[in-house]
Amino acid sequence: MSGAAISTRGLVHIYRSEGHDVAALSGVDLSVRSGEMIGLLGPSGAGKSTLLTLLGGLFRPSAGKIYIGDHELTALTVKELDRLRAREVSLMLQGASRNLLPYLTPRQNVEFAQRAARRDSADLPDVGEVLDRVGLSEYADHHLSGLTPGHLQLAAVAVAIATDPGVVLADEPTSQLDHEARDTVLKVLADISAQQGTTVVLVTHDPQVAAVMPRTITIRDGRIGGEGRAGEEYAVVTADGFVHLPDHALAALPPGTLVRVHDQDGIYQLIPEHEAGGTPGATKEGS
Amino acid sequence: MRQALRYRWMQGVSIAVLAALVTTCAVFAPLYDRALQQSMVRTQLAHAPVDVSGIRLVSLTPDVTGAQPLNGQDLAALVPPSVQRFMQPAVTSSTLEVGTRPFNVAAKSGSLVSRSGACRHLTFVHGRCPTAQFDIAISTADQHNYGWHVGSSIPITELVTNVLPSKSAHATLHVVGVYSAHPGNYWFKATPTGQSGLTDPVTSHAGHDWWITPASTMLAAPWAAPVNEADLVMRTDRVDLDRLLALRAPMQKFLASPVPVIGNGTGQSSAYASSGIVDLANAAAHGRDQANILVPLFMVQLALLIALTLWLVLRAAIDQRRPEVALARLRGRSSAGARGMLLAELLPLIVVGLVGGVAAAFALSCAARHTWLVAGAPFEVRPPVLYTALAAVVGLIGMVLVAAQATATAAPAELLRRVVPRRRGWAMSVGDLLVVVVSGAAFIAFATGSLSGPVGTAAPTLLALAVGLLLAHALGPVTALVGRAMMRRGRATGGLAMLQIARRPGVRKIIATVTVATALLTFSYDALAVGIGNRTARAQAETGAALVATVGGTDVAATRAALHDVDPSGREVTPVVQLTAPGEQGTTTLAVVPSQFARIADFPGLDPAQLPWTRLAAPKTPPIRLHGTQLTLQLASAKLQATGPEPIPGAGLTPGQLQAVLVNSESLRTVVTLGELPIAGSSRHSLSVSIPCAKGCLLTGFQEYAGGIHPPFTTSATLADASVSGHPVDLGSAGAWRSITAAGDGSMTTQGANGSLGMDLSQSGTSAVAIEHASVPARIPALVSGPLPAGSQGNQFQAQGLDGILRDVTKVGTLAYVPGSDPDTTLVNLDVLQRDGAAPTSTALVQIFFARNDPALLAKVSTALKAHGQGIISTISAAQARGVFDRSAATWALQLGVVVGATAALLAALVLLIAVATSWRLRSRDYAALRMAGLRRRQLALISVGEQLPVVIISVLLGVACGVIGAHFAMPHVPLFATPPAIPVINLSISWPAVGLAGIGALIVVGVVAWLSGRWVAGRAHLDSLRETL
Incomplete structure (x- = not known):
């Protein structure tokens, strides 16, 4: 299956727990092209994993819409969501072991992952081929307890791509791995994206991982706070006009600072109130 | 998979x-x-007994029409075919009571029996099976006792009630064989042997064993009272529960409906059937x-x-x-x-x-x-x-x-x-709450009596379920509080163990199971122990002693003499005479030797030493003992004076007879005439009369007997200078004698001084007037179990004497029950009862109570009895009685408690193991984290064990408590016996040894498992388990 585009519009998700409402996402607009590979960045609790699970159809958002390919997730029935997860969207949980049945070999785990799709008579890749893609053919029939963490993560990747899905959503796939293993996993995911056209959304904390991503999205406080492309960081203007200041600008303009937005021939400046008429403390340029 | x-x-x-x-x-x-x-x-x-599981049909001639009874085959044919198919072919027999001729005091009496197939059940020591008319086979005992042998001819006469033997049919029998009988069901509980050598205390005739004869003998003479029988033995191998139940209806109908009266040409004969089916x-x-x-x-x-x-x-x-x-x-x-x-x-x-x-x-x-x-x-x-x-x-x-x-x-x-989401704090799930409410309500219903019946045996489980679930829910918050408090005080190990209990559902899940399992174990073992105790107690109480032998005949004196020969101290064996009241209203009289009975009889639940045996003692007045063969005394008497008209013309006064009442060494009454009371003039003369007191007698009374029909009269007499074989006899003061003449028949009063005894007589009836010595109790003291019989006044009532005649009795104490007797029993002193010399009635049951079930002792007693012309006809031991109870449905059902209890204990351990098996990975990771935080291995072991052990200990203790409380309410509903005991020996008190055993057993089993598994989990707290593991 070729990759599927991802798009969210005004995505809001609120967790309700023991009388407290916590807004995990507060209007996320995101577009990922088919076959694209992006990294989701952000501090803990920013809403990365929530966004990932919403994209995986595990939760229904409190508000907003999610499009995966031709499907609007919020409109799908439970059965249709099951079918979507069986074939088109694959979610890799954080920690290799959470993606694998501990008593099965890598081959059997891939077979297990294909079972629901096979019931729908889907055209599925050969298990050996899947394992070959991740470079785990040699260990196809090994017991999981005999594999290294890197191999286990590769096995988890193999399980994630077992049905040749259009979208792979990977939550911290390189955590707890050494550099070599991390690079291997990233390469495998990049190869899959490049060769199969699979859309890959990868959540990471690791700056080195983020650095090799062609595109990164930074989530802050439940909003998209920035985007990086080819090493360049951008602030993102959201649909409601919100712009998240970069850290260095935030240091100069602490919360509560009143600013005046000054348009000077297409260059927008933020002028703090106490400096009104003086030299701008910080500027934000946009087009 | x-x-x-x-x-x-x-x-x-x-x-x-x-x-x-x-x-x-x-x-x-x-x-x-x-x-x-x-x-x-x-x-x-x-x-x-074979006669209970089988059917006996008997036909005899109840009238004097000369009708012959139905023969055996006709009798057998009366049994419904649906019943006959489960019976062996009928054994038919015909029996005559005969005595040897001449029928004098030396004659032997017994049964002449023709029984189909008898020779197959006999071994002929000498001679052969009798086949010809008037041929008989005798027992080896008869040969030994009476000298009969093969070739002997024995002239006999039929013994028929109300017919003189000389007028009865007679014949001469020929001995052709000497047999020994094989015991077995064939005889239908009858005993062909065992009577030879025994003396009938009523007729004084020596008995002989069955004489076996062919059927032709029964047809050869006009026998007046043959008894024909058909005995059908059940084929027990063909009868199971369903068939036995199926037999009930036809047998009920057969036994309830009158057996047809059948004319046989010369008159009418009838038959009756008996069976316990x-x-x-x-x-x-x-x-x-x-x-x-x-x-x-x-x-x-x-x-x-x-x-x-x-x-x-x-x-x-x-x-x-x-x-x-x-x-x-x-x-x-x-x-x-x-x-x-x-x-x-x-x-x-x-x-x-x-x-x-x-x-x-x-x-x-x-x-x-x-x-x-x-x-x-x-x-x-x-x-x-x-x-x-x-x-x-x-x-x-x-x-x-x-x-x-x-x-x-x-x-x-x-x-x-x-982590699986779960409720916090004190909240319970609806399901658990429902179980708690339902089981708690059901238990309260049992406890308050709103619900009853055997289903109440579920009470311990219900209580334990409710308590266990409540505890399981309460333990989390409680241990959390305790754990935090301990942590604040710096007791890290204990505090962590408590907090682990609070946060981990797995361990708490075992509480309800362990509580219920222990309650079930406790209740099962208590029920088992209570059942065993009650079966033993009932067996002892109903049997009476370790071994009880029933003596053939009613010769109490001979039995006592034999027992005295074996055990003079009365510590091993003691005689007991049981006199069952006719009908259902009266009480049974049990005559015993109190001091011996207290030692030998079994009193489960009672302390015989605390019972008021001394109140059964004989009167304090010592008896007048005579020892010799010649009684001499001076008799001075006034003439008889008529005090009323002649009842019929010519029925004038005749001289009266003054008689002494003696009770001989065998405790039998003998009346000896001392002399005449004249009708004309007074007399004074010396008397010398023979008395049968060579072995000693008691002088218990005097009586005057006028005889015949005469007008009422008065007279007086004085006895003085009494002596026996030269030894003076003190007749006692006048106050030591009392009149025992019934009101209306006259009176006999005494006055005396200087060693003489004066008597004033007034006779107005035909019965003798009499006085009785104070050594013979006027009212027999008795300990009574059960209510007094109808007609009692205060503590005074009447009960059977040895001769079956009612005696005045005073209740001097109460017993919860009398061992070996009916629930309503009058327990009296045998010595006191024998003071009046009454001969035992034929229905008296003479028994021997043994202190121990010892075959050697039984053999010694049997030998001694034989030497006194007595024999044992049956024995029953408490162990045998217990064995019967042990083989009941109730007992077998209660025995399930062993399996149920053991399984429950193992289950509790299994639950613990399963809890460990499903949580050890997580727990060991937790402990590994604690180890990384600096706790030592020993502390981890303590935390791990402490996380389990207190929980199971509390659960076991609660389970034991629930078992005990539940048993208290449940045991009354548990049937311990197939039929409830008539004697009140049921004791449903908690068997604390059984409860202790169950509790300790459960503690050991689950405690050891908790300890070992706790240490095992702690031992797997490796630091490398903190990294992501599979």
Whole structure:
């Protein structure tokens, strides 16, 4: 299956727990092209994993819409969501072991992952081929307890791509791995994206991982706070006009600072109130 | 799936074993129940006397029409065919009572018997089987005692009531054989031998054994009173429970309907039938009903306990599979697919358990039939077995489906949570609350009496379930509070253990199970011990002593003499005479030697030393003892003076007879005439009369007997200078004598001085007037069990004397019961009862109570009795009586308590192991983290053990308490016997040794498992387990 585009519009998700409402996402607009590979960045609790699970159809958002390919997730029935997860969207949980049945070999785990799709008579890749893609053919029939963490993560990747899905959503796939293993996993995911056209959304904390991503999205406080492309960081203007200041600008303009937005021939400046008429403390340029 | 099973093989084995146990309980219950009932019937039939399980038809000639009784074949034909098919061919017999001629005091009397097939059941020591008319075979005892031998001719006469022997039919019999009899059912409980050499105390004739003769002898003479019988022995091998119950209706009809009176040409004969088959069937039905309640109740409780355990294990197992189900849902599997994944792994285990459980139930049933129950009870798979097996299948599969439902239908995101969400604090789930409320309410209903019946045996389980669930829910918050408090005080080890209990549901889940298991164990063992105690007590109380022998005949004196020869001190054997009141209103009189009886008889539940035996003592006035053969005395008498008209013309006064009443050494009354009371003029003369007192006598009274019909009169007499064989005899003061003449018949009063005894007589009836010495009690003191008989006034009433005639009795104390006797018994002193010299009635039952069941002692007593012309006809020991109770449906059902209790204890341990098996990975990681935080291995071990041990100890103690409280309410509803004891010996008090044993056993089993498993988990707290593991 070729990759599927991802798009969210005004995505809001609120967790309700023991009388407290916590807004995990507060209007996320995101577009990922088919076959694209992006990294989701952000501090803990920013809403990365929530966004990932919403994209995986595990939760229904409190508000907003999610499009995966031709499907609007919020409109799908439970059965249709099951079918979507069986074939088109694959979610890799954080920690290799959470993606694998501990008593099965890598081959059997891939077979297990294909079972629901096979019931729908889907055209599925050969298990050996899947394992070959991740470079785990040699260990196809090994017991999981005999594999290294890197191999286990590769096995988890193999399980994630077992049905040749259009979208792979990977939550911290390189955590707890050494550099070599991390690079291997990233390469495998990049190869899959490049060769199969699979859309890959990868959540990471690791700056080195983020650095090799062609595109990164930074989530802050439940909003998209920035985007990086080819090493360049951008602030993102959201649909409601919100712009998240970069850290260095935030240091100069602490919360509560009143600013005046000054348009000077297409260059927008933020002028703090106490400096009104003086030299701008910080500027934000946009087009 | 195979890999999954291999990966969690211990869990799989646990589930399969628990499923097997549930199935075993379900299937074993009806199998055991049925086998138990069949065993009960087999035991009943095996131990029932042949005349109870069989049918005896008797025909005799009740009138004087000269009619002949029905012959044996005609009698047998009266039995309904539906009954006959379960009976052996009838043994027919004809019996005559005969005596040797001349029929004088030296004559021998006994039975002449013609019995079909008799010679096959005899061994001929000499001669042959009699085949010709008037030929007989005699017993070896007859040959030995009377010198008859092969070739002897014995002239006999038929003995018929109200017909002089000289007028009866007679014949001469020829001895052609000398036999010894094979014991067996053939004789239908009769004893061909055993009478030879015994003397009938009434007729004084020596008895002979059966003389066996052919049927032709019975046809040869016009015998007046032959008794024809047909004896049908039950084919017990053909009769099982169903057939016995099927026999009840036709037998009831047969016995209730009058046997047709059949004319036989010369008159009419009738017949009657006797059998205990209906009673046996009723007892079997009662036993079946008891078993039908007890067995399922025990097994259902155990099955529920196991099912509860299985439920917890299944829930834990399914919780453990949540991540796997989450993965399946993540990869597109639907709810149905997730359910299928769970069922694919769990259902095969259940199926294996079902098959194994059925096999185990069959094996267990076979083992029970060959160990506990009577060997040979058939193995039957009846519809209830199929129903319960089906119920097990449906129940177990349903349990798996329900247990899997929540996880299978949970949202994938919910399944992905690492920790299963659970209620915090004191909140309970609706299901648990419902169970607590229902079980608590049911228990309270039992406790308050709103509910009753054998179903009350579930009380301990219900109570334990409610208490266990409450504790399980309360323990979390409580241990959290305690743990935090301990942590604040710096007691890290204990505090952490408490907090672990609070945060971990697995350990708390075992509380309810361990509590219920221990309660069931406690109750089962208490019920078992109480059952054993009560069976023993009842056997002892109903038997009376370790061994009780019944003596043939009623010769109390000879029996006492024989016992004195064997045991002069009366510490090993003692005589007991039982006089059963005719009808249902009177009380039984039990005459005993109090000091011996107190030592030898069994008084379960009573302390014989504390009973008021001294109140049964003889009057304080010493008896007047005569020892010699010649009584001399001076008799001065006034003439008889008429005080009224002649009752009929010519019926004038005749001289009266003054008689002395003596009681000889054999305690029999003898009357000796001393002299005449003249009708003309006074007289004074010396008397010398022979008295039968060479071995000693007691002078108990004087009486005047005028004889015939005469007018009322008065007179007086004075006795003085009494002596026996030259030894003076003190007749005592006048106050030592009392009149015993019935009001209206006259009176006899005494006055005396200077060694003489004066008597004023006034006779107005035809009976003798008499005085009795004060050494003979006017009212016999008695200890009484049960209510006094009708007609009693205060403590005074009447009870049977040795001769069967009512005596005045005073109740001097109360007994809860009298060993070996009826519930309503008057216990008297045999010596006192014998003071009046009454001869024992023919219905008196003479018994010997033995202090111990010792065959050697029994043999010595038998020999001594034989030397005094007596013999033992039957024995019963307390152990035998206990054995009968042991082989009852109620007992066999209670024995299940052993299995139930042991299984419950093992189950408690298993639950603990399962809890450990399902949580050790998580726990060991926690401990590894604590170790990394600086705790030592020893502390970790203490935390791990402390997380389990206090919980199981509290659970066991609570379980024991619930078992005890439950038993208190449940035991009254538990049938301990097939029939309730008439004697009040039931003691349902808690058996503390059994409770202690159960509690300690449970503590040891689960305590050791908790200790070892706790240490094992702590030992696996390796630091490398903190990294991500599979």
